[in-house]
Amino acid sequence: MIAxxxxxxxxxxxxxxxxTHTVVHDSATEELIATVSHGTASEIDAAVKAARAxxxxxxxxxxxxxxVFIQAIADGLEARVxxxxxxIAAEVGMPLKLTRRIQVEAPxxxxxxxxxxxxxxLADTPLRHSVITKEAxxxxxxxxxxxxxxxxxxxxxxxxxxxxCCVVLKPSELAPTAAQALGxxxxxxxxxxxxxxxxxxxxxxxxxxxxxxxxxxxxxxxxTAVGKHIASIAGQALxxxxxxxxxxxxxxxxxxxxxxxxxxxxxxxxxxxxxQTCSAITRLLVPQEQYDDYRAQLQTAVExxxxxDPRDGKTRIGPLVSAEHKQRxxxxxxEAVNQGYDVIKAHADTALPNRGFYVAPIVFGRVPLxxxxxxxxVFGPVLTVQTYADEDEAIxxxxxxxxxxxxxxxxxxxxxxERIARRMRAGQVDVNGAPFNAVAPFGGFGASGxxxxxGTFGIxxxxxxxxIQLPVRTATK
Ligand code: NAD
Numbered sequence: 001m002i003a004x005x006x007x008x009x010x011x012x013x014x015x016x017x018x019x020t021h022t023v024v025h026d027s028a029t030e031e032l033i034a035t036v037s038h039g040t041a042s043e044i045d046a047a048v049k050a051a052r053a054x055x056x057x058x059x060x061x062x063x064x065x066x067x068v069f070i071q072a073i074a075d076g077l078e079a080r081v082x083x084x085x086x087x088i089a090a091e092v093g094m095p096l097k098l099t100r101r102i103q104v105e106a107p108x109x110x111x112x113x114x115x116x117x118x119x120x121x122l123a124d125t126p127l128r129h130s131v132i133t134k135e136a137x138x139x140x141x142x143x144x145x146x147x148x149x150x151x152x153x154x155x156x157x158x159x160x161x162x163x164x165c166c167v168v169l170k171p172s173e174l175a176p177t178a179a180q181a182l183g184x185x186x187x188x189x190x191x192x193x194x195x196x197x198x199x200x201x202x203x204x205x206x207x208x209x210x211x212x213x214x215x216x217x218x219x220x221x222x223x224t225a226v227g228k229h230i231a232s233i234a235g236q237a238l239x240x241x242x243x244x245x246x247x248x249x250x251x252x253x254x255x256x257x258x259x260x261x262x263x264x265x266x267x268x269x270x271x272x273x274x275x276q277t278c279s280a281i282t283r284l285l286v287p288q289e290q291y292d293d294y295r296a297q298l299q300t301a302v303e304x305x306x307x308x309d310p311r312d313g314k315t316r317i318g319p320l321v322s323a324e325h326k327q328r329x330x331x332x333x334x335e336a337v338n339q340g341y342d343v344i345k346a347h348a349d350t351a352l353p354n355r356g357f358y359v360a361p362i363v364f365g366r367v368p369l370x371x372x373x374x375x376x377x378v379f380g381p382v383l384t385v386q387t388y389a390d391e392d393e394a395i396x397x398x399x400x401x402x403x404x405x406x407x408x409x410x411x412x413x414x415x416x417x418e419r420i421a422r423r424m425r426a427g428q429v430d431v432n433g434a435p436f437n438a439v440a441p442f443g444g445f446g447a448s449g450x451x452x453x454x455g456t457f458g459i460x461x462x463x464x465x466x467x468i469q470l471p472v473r474t475a476t477k
Pocket of ligand 1 (some may be wrong): 210
Protein backbone atom coordinates (compact mmCIF):
# COMPACT_ATOMS: atom_id res chain seq x y z
CA MET A 1 0.00 0.00 0.00
CA ILE A 2 1.41 3.37 -1.01
CA ALA A 3 0.48 6.46 0.98
CA UNK A 4 0.55 9.43 -1.38
CA UNK A 5 0.73 11.96 1.42
CA UNK A 6 3.11 14.61 0.11
CA UNK A 7 2.48 17.50 -2.24
CA UNK A 8 5.19 18.79 -4.56
CA UNK A 9 5.33 22.52 -3.88
CA UNK A 10 8.09 24.98 -4.78
CA UNK A 11 10.50 22.18 -5.71
CA UNK A 12 10.07 20.07 -2.55
CA UNK A 13 7.81 17.26 -1.34
CA UNK A 14 5.88 18.64 1.61
CA UNK A 15 3.96 16.40 4.04
CA UNK A 16 0.20 16.89 3.64
CA UNK A 17 -1.41 19.07 6.30
CA UNK A 18 -4.70 17.17 6.31
CA UNK A 19 -5.02 13.50 7.19
CA THR A 20 -8.22 12.95 5.19
CA HIS A 21 -7.66 10.96 2.02
CA THR A 22 -9.20 8.97 -0.82
CA VAL A 23 -8.71 5.21 -0.81
CA VAL A 24 -7.61 3.59 -4.09
CA HIS A 25 -8.36 -0.07 -4.81
CA ASP A 26 -6.82 -2.44 -7.33
CA SER A 27 -9.64 -2.55 -9.86
CA ALA A 28 -9.14 -6.28 -10.52
CA THR A 29 -8.67 -7.58 -6.97
CA GLU A 30 -10.37 -4.85 -4.91
CA GLU A 31 -7.29 -4.78 -2.65
CA LEU A 32 -6.38 -1.49 -1.04
CA ILE A 33 -3.34 -0.24 -2.98
CA ALA A 34 -3.00 3.43 -2.14
CA THR A 35 -4.29 6.41 -0.26
CA VAL A 36 -4.24 9.92 -1.69
CA SER A 37 -4.17 12.88 0.68
CA HIS A 38 -6.64 15.69 0.28
CA GLY A 39 -4.83 18.94 -0.39
CA THR A 40 -6.17 21.97 1.45
CA ALA A 41 -6.84 25.52 0.33
CA SER A 42 -3.67 26.64 2.12
CA GLU A 43 -1.56 24.09 0.19
CA ILE A 44 -3.16 25.25 -3.07
CA ASP A 45 -2.34 28.81 -2.03
CA ALA A 46 1.32 27.93 -1.36
CA ALA A 47 1.54 26.16 -4.72
CA VAL A 48 0.00 29.06 -6.66
CA LYS A 49 2.30 31.55 -4.90
CA ALA A 50 5.32 29.41 -5.81
CA ALA A 51 4.15 29.28 -9.43
CA ARG A 52 3.65 33.06 -9.53
CA ALA A 53 7.10 33.65 -8.09
CA UNK A 54 8.66 31.34 -10.68
CA UNK A 55 6.76 32.81 -13.66
CA UNK A 56 8.84 35.91 -14.55
CA UNK A 57 12.03 33.93 -14.85
CA UNK A 58 10.53 30.79 -16.49
CA UNK A 59 8.63 32.78 -19.11
CA UNK A 60 11.83 34.70 -19.90
CA UNK A 61 13.84 31.48 -20.30
CA UNK A 62 14.46 30.76 -23.97
CA UNK A 63 12.13 28.29 -25.62
CA UNK A 64 15.17 26.20 -26.55
CA UNK A 65 16.12 25.92 -22.89
CA UNK A 66 12.55 25.13 -21.88
CA UNK A 67 12.52 22.35 -24.48
CA VAL A 68 15.69 20.90 -22.91
CA PHE A 69 13.87 20.70 -19.56
CA ILE A 70 10.86 19.07 -21.22
CA GLN A 71 13.13 16.41 -22.74
CA ALA A 72 14.73 15.86 -19.31
CA ILE A 73 11.27 15.31 -17.79
CA ALA A 74 10.59 12.74 -20.55
CA ASP A 75 13.88 11.01 -19.59
CA GLY A 76 12.74 10.84 -15.97
CA LEU A 77 9.38 9.39 -16.98
CA GLU A 78 11.12 6.85 -19.19
CA ALA A 79 13.09 5.64 -16.16
CA ARG A 80 9.74 4.95 -14.46
CA VAL A 81 7.92 3.11 -17.24
CA UNK A 82 7.64 -0.21 -15.39
CA UNK A 83 6.22 1.22 -12.17
CA UNK A 84 3.77 3.37 -14.15
CA UNK A 85 2.58 0.42 -16.26
CA UNK A 86 1.81 -1.73 -13.23
CA UNK A 87 0.40 1.16 -11.20
CA ILE A 88 -1.90 2.58 -13.89
CA ALA A 89 -3.13 -0.89 -14.96
CA ALA A 90 -4.05 -1.66 -11.33
CA GLU A 91 -5.77 1.69 -10.83
CA VAL A 92 -7.68 2.01 -14.10
CA GLY A 93 -8.09 -1.66 -15.13
CA MET A 94 -6.57 -1.50 -18.63
CA PRO A 95 -4.68 -4.63 -19.76
CA LEU A 96 -0.92 -4.34 -19.20
CA LYS A 97 0.14 -4.47 -22.86
CA LEU A 98 -2.25 -1.68 -23.83
CA THR A 99 -1.38 0.29 -20.69
CA ARG A 100 2.29 0.23 -21.65
CA ARG A 101 1.71 1.43 -25.21
CA ILE A 102 -1.21 3.83 -24.78
CA GLN A 103 -1.04 5.01 -21.18
CA VAL A 104 2.73 5.29 -20.75
CA GLU A 105 4.87 5.15 -23.91
CA ALA A 106 2.60 7.36 -26.04
CA PRO A 107 2.50 10.21 -23.48
CA UNK A 108 6.29 10.09 -23.06
CA UNK A 109 6.58 10.47 -26.85
CA UNK A 110 4.17 13.40 -26.62
CA UNK A 111 6.47 15.16 -24.11
CA UNK A 112 9.29 14.75 -26.64
CA UNK A 113 7.14 15.83 -29.60
CA UNK A 114 6.11 18.98 -27.72
CA UNK A 115 9.75 19.83 -27.04
CA UNK A 116 10.56 19.33 -30.72
CA UNK A 117 7.85 21.66 -32.06
CA UNK A 118 7.97 24.34 -29.35
CA UNK A 119 10.34 26.76 -31.10
CA UNK A 120 8.31 26.76 -34.33
CA UNK A 121 5.00 27.03 -32.49
CA LEU A 122 6.18 30.08 -30.56
CA ALA A 123 8.07 31.89 -33.30
CA ASP A 124 7.10 35.49 -34.09
CA THR A 125 4.83 35.96 -37.10
CA PRO A 126 5.24 39.01 -39.35
CA LEU A 127 1.93 40.50 -40.53
CA ARG A 128 2.06 43.59 -42.78
CA HIS A 129 3.76 46.22 -40.58
CA SER A 130 3.19 44.22 -37.38
CA VAL A 131 5.03 41.45 -35.65
CA ILE A 132 2.88 39.02 -33.69
CA THR A 133 4.56 37.69 -30.58
CA LYS A 134 3.38 34.83 -28.42
CA GLU A 135 3.46 35.39 -24.69
CA ALA A 136 2.87 32.89 -21.89
CA UNK A 137 -0.58 33.31 -20.29
CA UNK A 138 0.80 33.04 -16.74
CA UNK A 139 -0.06 30.54 -14.01
CA UNK A 140 -2.11 27.56 -15.14
CA UNK A 141 -4.38 25.52 -12.86
CA UNK A 142 -4.52 22.04 -14.41
CA UNK A 143 -7.13 19.51 -13.26
CA UNK A 144 -7.14 15.99 -14.70
CA UNK A 145 -9.23 12.78 -14.56
CA UNK A 146 -8.26 9.16 -13.93
CA UNK A 147 -8.89 7.32 -17.19
CA UNK A 148 -5.65 8.13 -19.07
CA UNK A 149 -3.82 9.82 -16.21
CA UNK A 150 -0.37 10.42 -17.73
CA UNK A 151 -1.76 11.29 -21.17
CA UNK A 152 -4.10 13.92 -19.74
CA UNK A 153 -1.42 15.47 -17.54
CA UNK A 154 0.95 15.54 -20.52
CA UNK A 155 -1.54 17.30 -22.81
CA UNK A 156 -1.61 20.19 -20.37
CA UNK A 157 1.81 20.32 -18.73
CA UNK A 158 4.16 19.73 -21.65
CA UNK A 159 2.34 22.40 -23.71
CA UNK A 160 2.05 24.89 -20.83
CA UNK A 161 5.74 24.56 -19.95
CA UNK A 162 6.75 24.93 -23.59
CA UNK A 163 4.69 28.14 -23.77
CA UNK A 164 6.48 29.54 -20.69
CA CYS A 165 3.68 29.07 -18.17
CA CYS A 166 4.03 27.81 -14.61
CA VAL A 167 1.59 25.17 -13.42
CA VAL A 168 -0.28 23.90 -10.38
CA LEU A 169 -1.55 20.41 -11.14
CA LYS A 170 -4.41 18.78 -9.24
CA PRO A 171 -4.45 15.22 -10.61
CA SER A 172 -7.24 12.69 -10.14
CA GLU A 173 -7.50 11.24 -6.65
CA LEU A 174 -8.26 7.81 -8.18
CA ALA A 175 -5.07 7.37 -10.23
CA PRO A 176 -2.10 8.82 -8.34
CA THR A 177 0.78 6.83 -9.91
CA ALA A 178 1.31 9.07 -12.95
CA ALA A 179 1.44 12.32 -10.99
CA GLN A 180 3.83 10.80 -8.46
CA ALA A 181 6.21 9.68 -11.23
CA LEU A 182 5.93 13.09 -12.86
CA GLY A 183 6.82 14.90 -9.62
CA UNK A 184 9.89 12.70 -9.25
CA UNK A 185 10.89 13.24 -12.89
CA UNK A 186 10.52 17.01 -12.49
CA UNK A 187 12.66 17.06 -9.37
CA UNK A 188 15.35 15.03 -11.15
CA UNK A 189 15.22 17.22 -14.25
CA UNK A 190 16.25 20.19 -12.11
CA UNK A 191 13.31 22.31 -13.21
CA UNK A 192 13.47 25.65 -11.34
CA UNK A 193 11.47 25.58 -8.10
CA UNK A 194 7.81 26.49 -8.45
CA UNK A 195 7.55 25.99 -12.22
CA UNK A 196 5.47 22.84 -11.64
CA UNK A 197 3.62 22.17 -8.40
CA UNK A 198 1.46 19.15 -7.70
CA UNK A 199 -1.24 19.28 -5.05
CA UNK A 200 -3.05 15.98 -4.56
CA UNK A 201 -6.66 15.93 -3.53
CA UNK A 202 -10.32 15.67 -4.37
CA UNK A 203 -12.82 18.17 -5.70
CA UNK A 204 -12.20 20.59 -2.82
CA UNK A 205 -8.56 21.01 -3.80
CA UNK A 206 -9.65 21.35 -7.44
CA UNK A 207 -12.20 24.00 -6.61
CA UNK A 208 -9.73 25.95 -4.44
CA UNK A 209 -7.40 25.98 -7.45
CA UNK A 210 -10.10 27.22 -9.83
CA UNK A 211 -11.09 29.98 -7.39
CA UNK A 212 -7.54 31.13 -6.60
CA UNK A 213 -6.99 34.70 -7.84
CA UNK A 214 -3.37 33.87 -8.72
CA UNK A 215 -4.45 31.46 -11.47
CA UNK A 216 -4.70 32.98 -14.95
CA UNK A 217 -6.01 29.98 -16.89
CA UNK A 218 -7.82 26.83 -15.82
CA UNK A 219 -7.25 23.79 -18.01
CA UNK A 220 -9.71 21.06 -17.07
CA UNK A 221 -10.33 17.54 -18.35
CA UNK A 222 -13.20 15.63 -16.83
CA UNK A 223 -16.96 15.31 -16.84
CA THR A 224 -19.26 17.82 -18.51
CA ALA A 225 -21.13 18.50 -15.25
CA VAL A 226 -17.94 19.51 -13.41
CA GLY A 227 -16.71 21.38 -16.50
CA LYS A 228 -19.82 23.59 -16.50
CA HIS A 229 -19.35 24.34 -12.82
CA ILE A 230 -15.67 25.22 -13.30
CA ALA A 231 -16.41 27.42 -16.31
CA SER A 232 -18.98 29.37 -14.31
CA ILE A 233 -16.49 30.03 -11.49
CA ALA A 234 -13.71 30.95 -13.92
CA GLY A 235 -16.14 33.17 -15.86
CA GLN A 236 -16.89 35.27 -12.78
CA ALA A 237 -13.19 36.05 -12.44
CA LEU A 238 -12.67 36.39 -16.22
CA UNK A 239 -10.08 33.65 -16.13
CA UNK A 240 -9.36 31.85 -19.32
CA UNK A 241 -10.59 28.28 -19.29
CA UNK A 242 -10.20 25.28 -21.55
CA UNK A 243 -12.40 22.24 -21.13
CA UNK A 244 -11.92 18.70 -22.41
CA UNK A 245 -15.19 17.02 -21.46
CA UNK A 246 -17.30 13.99 -22.20
CA UNK A 247 -18.59 12.54 -25.44
CA UNK A 248 -21.20 10.33 -27.10
CA UNK A 249 -19.36 9.85 -30.34
CA UNK A 250 -20.86 8.27 -33.44
CA UNK A 251 -19.31 6.09 -36.11
CA UNK A 252 -21.15 5.98 -39.44
CA UNK A 253 -20.85 2.78 -41.46
CA UNK A 254 -21.74 3.82 -45.01
CA UNK A 255 -23.57 1.36 -47.24
CA UNK A 256 -20.41 0.43 -49.16
CA UNK A 257 -18.22 -0.04 -46.04
CA UNK A 258 -16.30 -3.23 -45.34
CA UNK A 259 -18.54 -4.62 -42.58
CA UNK A 260 -15.85 -6.77 -40.96
CA UNK A 261 -13.54 -3.74 -40.66
CA UNK A 262 -16.37 -1.64 -39.21
CA UNK A 263 -17.13 -4.23 -36.54
CA UNK A 264 -13.45 -4.65 -35.67
CA UNK A 265 -12.84 -0.89 -35.36
CA UNK A 266 -16.11 -0.16 -33.55
CA UNK A 267 -15.48 -2.88 -30.96
CA UNK A 268 -11.86 -1.77 -30.49
CA UNK A 269 -12.85 1.88 -30.02
CA UNK A 270 -15.90 1.41 -27.82
CA UNK A 271 -14.43 -1.21 -25.51
CA UNK A 272 -10.87 0.14 -25.21
CA UNK A 273 -10.07 0.67 -21.52
CA UNK A 274 -13.42 -0.98 -20.67
CA UNK A 275 -15.22 1.91 -22.38
CA GLN A 276 -13.56 4.46 -20.09
CA THR A 277 -12.39 6.63 -22.98
CA CYS A 278 -13.84 10.07 -23.64
CA SER A 279 -13.45 9.77 -27.42
CA ALA A 280 -14.81 6.20 -27.64
CA ILE A 281 -17.15 5.53 -30.56
CA THR A 282 -20.14 4.49 -28.45
CA ARG A 283 -22.81 4.77 -31.14
CA LEU A 284 -22.53 2.72 -34.31
CA LEU A 285 -24.80 3.94 -37.11
CA VAL A 286 -25.57 1.35 -39.80
CA PRO A 287 -27.84 1.34 -42.90
CA GLN A 288 -31.22 -0.07 -41.84
CA GLU A 289 -31.14 -2.78 -44.51
CA GLN A 290 -27.78 -4.03 -43.15
CA TYR A 291 -28.85 -4.20 -39.50
CA ASP A 292 -29.19 -7.99 -39.41
CA ASP A 293 -25.73 -8.50 -40.97
CA TYR A 294 -24.15 -6.19 -38.41
CA ARG A 295 -26.14 -7.78 -35.60
CA ALA A 296 -24.70 -11.20 -36.41
CA GLN A 297 -21.14 -9.95 -36.76
CA LEU A 298 -21.25 -7.90 -33.56
CA GLN A 299 -22.58 -10.91 -31.68
CA THR A 300 -19.61 -13.01 -32.74
CA ALA A 301 -17.11 -10.23 -32.03
CA VAL A 302 -18.40 -9.45 -28.53
CA GLU A 303 -18.53 -13.13 -27.67
CA UNK A 304 -14.83 -13.43 -28.53
CA UNK A 305 -13.76 -10.60 -26.19
CA UNK A 306 -11.63 -11.86 -23.33
CA UNK A 307 -12.69 -10.15 -20.13
CA UNK A 308 -10.39 -10.65 -17.17
CA ASP A 309 -7.46 -9.55 -15.07
CA PRO A 310 -5.40 -6.78 -16.72
CA ARG A 311 -2.26 -8.75 -15.79
CA ASP A 312 -3.32 -11.78 -17.82
CA GLY A 313 -1.79 -11.57 -21.32
CA LYS A 314 -4.98 -12.85 -22.98
CA THR A 315 -7.22 -10.14 -21.52
CA ARG A 316 -8.71 -7.55 -23.89
CA ILE A 317 -11.11 -5.96 -21.41
CA GLY A 318 -10.33 -5.42 -17.74
CA PRO A 319 -12.47 -4.10 -14.90
CA LEU A 320 -13.72 -0.56 -14.35
CA VAL A 321 -11.95 1.93 -12.13
CA SER A 322 -14.03 1.64 -8.96
CA ALA A 323 -17.02 0.02 -7.28
CA GLU A 324 -18.91 3.30 -7.50
CA HIS A 325 -18.30 3.62 -11.24
CA LYS A 326 -19.27 -0.01 -11.81
CA GLN A 327 -22.58 0.65 -10.08
CA ARG A 328 -23.24 3.69 -12.26
CA UNK A 329 -22.57 1.75 -15.48
CA UNK A 330 -24.71 -1.17 -14.29
CA UNK A 331 -27.63 1.15 -13.60
CA UNK A 332 -27.43 2.47 -17.19
CA UNK A 333 -27.47 -1.12 -18.47
CA UNK A 334 -30.39 -2.14 -16.26
CA GLU A 335 -32.40 0.84 -17.47
CA ALA A 336 -31.64 0.01 -21.12
CA VAL A 337 -32.63 -3.64 -20.61
CA ASN A 338 -35.90 -2.46 -19.05
CA GLN A 339 -36.55 -0.27 -22.09
CA GLY A 340 -36.62 -3.46 -24.16
CA TYR A 341 -33.94 -2.54 -26.71
CA ASP A 342 -32.49 -5.36 -28.78
CA VAL A 343 -29.70 -6.88 -26.63
CA ILE A 344 -27.23 -8.02 -29.25
CA LYS A 345 -24.83 -9.75 -26.93
CA ALA A 346 -24.05 -9.70 -23.25
CA HIS A 347 -21.38 -11.82 -21.66
CA ALA A 348 -23.03 -13.72 -18.84
CA ASP A 349 -22.16 -12.04 -15.55
CA THR A 350 -21.40 -15.47 -14.14
CA ALA A 351 -18.46 -15.76 -16.56
CA LEU A 352 -16.72 -12.77 -14.94
CA PRO A 353 -14.10 -13.03 -12.18
CA ASN A 354 -15.84 -12.95 -8.80
CA ARG A 355 -13.69 -10.13 -7.46
CA GLY A 356 -12.94 -6.85 -9.19
CA PHE A 357 -15.05 -4.09 -10.67
CA TYR A 358 -16.02 -5.99 -13.82
CA VAL A 359 -18.92 -5.21 -16.12
CA ALA A 360 -19.61 -7.50 -19.06
CA PRO A 361 -19.42 -5.78 -22.46
CA ILE A 362 -22.84 -5.36 -24.00
CA VAL A 363 -24.34 -4.07 -27.27
CA PHE A 364 -27.84 -2.61 -27.55
CA GLY A 365 -29.48 -2.48 -30.97
CA ARG A 366 -32.15 -0.24 -32.49
CA VAL A 367 -31.81 2.44 -29.81
CA PRO A 368 -33.83 5.57 -30.66
CA LEU A 369 -31.94 8.85 -30.87
CA UNK A 370 -33.84 10.44 -27.98
CA UNK A 371 -33.11 7.49 -25.62
CA UNK A 372 -30.96 8.24 -22.58
CA UNK A 373 -28.56 5.55 -23.75
CA UNK A 374 -28.11 7.37 -27.07
CA UNK A 375 -27.69 10.79 -25.48
CA UNK A 376 -25.65 10.37 -22.29
CA UNK A 377 -22.11 9.23 -21.71
CA VAL A 378 -21.98 5.82 -19.96
CA PHE A 379 -18.16 5.54 -19.71
CA GLY A 380 -18.33 1.76 -19.64
CA PRO A 381 -18.33 -1.18 -22.09
CA VAL A 382 -21.68 -0.40 -23.71
CA LEU A 383 -22.11 -0.01 -27.47
CA THR A 384 -25.34 1.34 -28.97
CA VAL A 385 -26.37 0.55 -32.54
CA GLN A 386 -28.67 2.92 -34.43
CA THR A 387 -30.03 2.55 -37.96
CA TYR A 388 -30.47 5.15 -40.68
CA ALA A 389 -32.36 5.34 -43.97
CA ASP A 390 -30.00 7.61 -45.91
CA GLU A 391 -26.82 9.61 -45.43
CA ASP A 392 -28.61 12.80 -44.41
CA GLU A 393 -30.33 10.89 -41.64
CA ALA A 394 -27.02 9.34 -40.60
CA ILE A 395 -25.49 12.81 -40.24
CA UNK A 396 -28.52 14.05 -38.32
CA UNK A 397 -28.26 11.12 -35.88
CA UNK A 398 -24.48 11.51 -35.53
CA UNK A 399 -24.87 15.24 -34.80
CA UNK A 400 -27.99 14.70 -32.69
CA UNK A 401 -26.50 14.86 -29.19
CA UNK A 402 -25.21 17.75 -27.10
CA UNK A 403 -21.67 16.40 -27.49
CA UNK A 404 -19.12 16.61 -30.31
CA UNK A 405 -15.82 15.10 -29.29
CA UNK A 406 -15.01 12.42 -31.85
CA UNK A 407 -16.46 10.53 -34.77
CA UNK A 408 -15.71 7.84 -37.33
CA UNK A 409 -16.77 7.02 -40.87
CA UNK A 410 -16.26 3.85 -42.86
CA UNK A 411 -16.71 3.75 -46.61
CA UNK A 412 -15.50 1.76 -49.61
CA UNK A 413 -14.27 5.11 -50.91
CA UNK A 414 -12.04 7.15 -48.57
CA UNK A 415 -13.02 10.33 -50.51
CA UNK A 416 -16.68 9.65 -49.80
CA UNK A 417 -15.76 8.97 -46.17
CA GLU A 418 -13.95 12.29 -45.97
CA ARG A 419 -16.99 14.16 -47.39
CA ILE A 420 -19.14 12.66 -44.63
CA ALA A 421 -16.44 13.39 -42.00
CA ARG A 422 -16.59 17.07 -42.97
CA ARG A 423 -20.30 17.13 -42.07
CA MET A 424 -19.81 15.68 -38.58
CA ARG A 425 -19.84 18.23 -35.74
CA ALA A 426 -16.94 16.72 -33.79
CA GLY A 427 -13.36 17.67 -32.99
CA GLN A 428 -11.72 14.52 -34.41
CA VAL A 429 -13.15 12.22 -37.06
CA ASP A 430 -11.34 9.08 -38.27
CA VAL A 431 -11.94 7.71 -41.75
CA ASN A 432 -11.70 3.92 -42.21
CA GLY A 433 -10.02 3.30 -38.85
CA ALA A 434 -7.21 5.83 -39.37
CA PRO A 435 -4.93 5.92 -36.30
CA PHE A 436 -4.60 8.57 -33.57
CA ASN A 437 -2.34 11.48 -34.48
CA ALA A 438 -0.59 12.87 -31.40
CA VAL A 439 0.12 16.28 -32.96
CA ALA A 440 -3.37 16.82 -34.43
CA PRO A 441 -5.71 19.01 -32.35
CA PHE A 442 -7.90 17.10 -29.88
CA GLY A 443 -10.98 18.63 -28.29
CA GLY A 444 -14.68 19.04 -28.63
CA PHE A 445 -17.62 20.90 -30.07
CA GLY A 446 -20.65 21.75 -27.90
CA ALA A 447 -20.91 19.98 -24.54
CA SER A 448 -17.58 18.23 -25.17
CA GLY A 449 -15.91 21.50 -24.23
CA UNK A 450 -13.71 24.10 -25.84
CA UNK A 451 -10.01 24.45 -26.47
CA UNK A 452 -7.66 21.97 -28.07
CA UNK A 453 -4.76 19.82 -26.90
CA UNK A 454 -2.02 18.28 -29.01
CA GLY A 455 0.85 19.63 -31.10
CA THR A 456 1.07 23.31 -31.97
CA PHE A 457 -2.64 23.79 -31.26
CA GLY A 458 -2.12 22.57 -27.71
CA ILE A 459 0.74 25.02 -27.11
CA UNK A 460 -1.40 27.87 -28.48
CA UNK A 461 -3.93 27.30 -25.68
CA UNK A 462 -1.36 28.69 -23.26
CA UNK A 463 -0.35 31.87 -25.05
CA UNK A 464 -1.55 35.42 -25.36
CA UNK A 465 -0.96 37.13 -28.68
CA UNK A 466 0.71 40.51 -28.78
CA UNK A 467 0.74 42.56 -31.98
CA ILE A 468 3.54 45.10 -32.16
CA GLN A 469 3.03 47.68 -34.91
CA LEU A 470 6.32 48.87 -36.34
CA PRO A 471 6.63 52.34 -37.85
CA VAL A 472 5.76 52.33 -41.53
CA ARG A 473 8.59 53.76 -43.61
CA THR A 474 7.35 56.61 -45.76
CA ALA A 475 8.90 57.10 -49.17
CA THR A 476 11.69 59.67 -49.13
CA LYS A 477 11.56 62.48 -51.68
P1 NAD B 1 -14.64 14.33 -12.90
O1 NAD B 1 -15.22 15.50 -13.60
O2 NAD B 1 -15.41 13.71 -11.80
O3 NAD B 1 -13.23 14.74 -12.24
C1 NAD B 1 -12.17 15.23 -13.01
C2 NAD B 1 -11.22 15.99 -12.11
O4 NAD B 1 -11.89 17.14 -11.58
C3 NAD B 1 -10.71 15.21 -10.89
O5 NAD B 1 -9.37 15.56 -10.66
C4 NAD B 1 -11.61 15.71 -9.76
O6 NAD B 1 -11.01 15.61 -8.50
C5 NAD B 1 -11.79 17.16 -10.17
N1 NAD B 1 -13.02 17.80 -9.67
C6 NAD B 1 -14.21 17.20 -9.40
N2 NAD B 1 -15.11 18.14 -8.99
C7 NAD B 1 -14.45 19.35 -9.03
C8 NAD B 1 -14.84 20.69 -8.71
N3 NAD B 1 -16.05 21.02 -8.29
N4 NAD B 1 -13.92 21.68 -8.89
C9 NAD B 1 -12.67 21.38 -9.34
N5 NAD B 1 -12.25 20.13 -9.60
C10 NAD B 1 -13.13 19.13 -9.47
O7 NAD B 1 -14.27 13.30 -14.04
P2 NAD B 1 -13.63 11.84 -13.89
O8 NAD B 1 -14.67 10.91 -13.37
O9 NAD B 1 -12.32 11.93 -13.18
O10 NAD B 1 -13.32 11.49 -15.43
C11 NAD B 1 -14.27 11.00 -16.31
C12 NAD B 1 -14.83 12.10 -17.18
O11 NAD B 1 -13.77 12.79 -17.86
C13 NAD B 1 -15.71 11.57 -18.29
O12 NAD B 1 -16.86 12.37 -18.42
C14 NAD B 1 -14.85 11.71 -19.53
O13 NAD B 1 -15.54 11.83 -20.73
C15 NAD B 1 -14.07 12.93 -19.24
N6 NAD B 1 -12.84 12.94 -20.03
C16 NAD B 1 -12.71 13.83 -21.07
C17 NAD B 1 -11.57 13.82 -21.86
C18 NAD B 1 -11.39 14.76 -23.02
O14 NAD B 1 -10.25 14.96 -23.43
N7 NAD B 1 -12.43 15.34 -23.57
C19 NAD B 1 -10.56 12.93 -21.58
C20 NAD B 1 -10.73 12.05 -20.53
C21 NAD B 1 -11.87 12.07 -19.74
